[in-house]
Amino acid sequence: MSADYGLDPRRVDPNYDRHGGFPVFEPADPGPGFARFLTAMRRLQDLAVSTNPDPDTWTDVAGQVEALVAQLDPFQSGEGVGPANRVPDLPGAGSLLMPPWIVDKFEPDEVLLRVTFSRYHVGGNDAVHGGVLPLLFDSLFGMVIHATGRPISRTAFLHVDYRKVTPVDVELNVRGWLREAEGRKAFVNAELRDADGNLLAESHGLMIRLLPGQP
Template identity: 80%
Template sequence: MSSDFGLDPRRVDPEYDRHGGFPVFEAADPGPGFGRFLTAMRRAQDLAVSADPDPDTWNDAADRVEELVALLEPFQAAEGVGPSNRVPSLPGAGSLLMPPWTVTKFEADGVELQVTFSRYHVGGNSAVHGGVLPLLFDSMFGMVIHATGRPISRTAFLHVDYRRVTPIDTVLTARGWLREAEDRKAWVNAELLDADGNVLAESNGLMIRLLPGQP
């Protein structure tokens, strides 16, 4: 088995920038207002699934959200142009799709995140929805690929074992690493742990390097 640690992915794959128009994500600097916006939107997501006001308040809230949509709609941009998912200093890199994680390690031998789930992520009984964890692990697999210097890859499969209930409103640690690699294939592992080091869930998957022209 071989690994391409430390290599510029363009040396391994000259078509790195041209996989079916796969966007090249460069860091964005949208200003402090974007961070404030994300914080408010995350809280709004929590309240959207937990608030129980009177009907008039729901109508008032809908009016305000529609005003926000009208404000932002003229500025809708293509993938890779807007700041979402392009601000590494913000939780989840500035993407509301992602759980609000922050990177604490990004090295060839592994990636580590701190993540806190909230009411928005609950599936039932104050536990994180089981479908949210594959999203976290899949994102981590992509980070591992980048950290090892391997070219753009897509997930071929992802398996999750749920060991314990994942709680909300507490800081958790996610770790991911490249187990082995051969040609276009990279096998990746990850785990999610609580503050006491208990494994809440673990995952393994296969990432496949894209061929020229593959989106």
């Protein structure tokens, strides 16, 4: 795997600081406790949408969660400071917002991921919610832009075609690549397949390089 999320964008975009001040996401090393925290939180998310305990249990766990919130609240930090989204070796780069993908390849020709959705991502009938896949593809498009060395860009549009039901609790493969580039425009494609190669969903989008001073 080759995935240098710590690449300083100023190396490929001398006007980076004039594009609205996006933070530079240097890799973080928060220690093994953060990985344990993420694992437990992902499991908690699954349980939060799949359990049906008695009212007293809800009251008890609510108190425990509130205590955890109180413990972490004093340590709030700005974007690009905390470890979320800055630990590329962890699922979803350490962000609970992101589906728990793992990067297998991060090169100019393509970016390859593996992802396993869980109960937390279900929209109905044990299928991944349709709104989760655009989040996955949009994140992948950003990786493709970074992997190809293009300047910082924003998503202009993203289109998703749903070909088959996306299942939970099985490992799936994701591929993204730059189809073509024209000036500020980068046309990006992506696809999601199961282990047998069946196409579950595919996406194409347009990423636009920011102008100087554009946030």
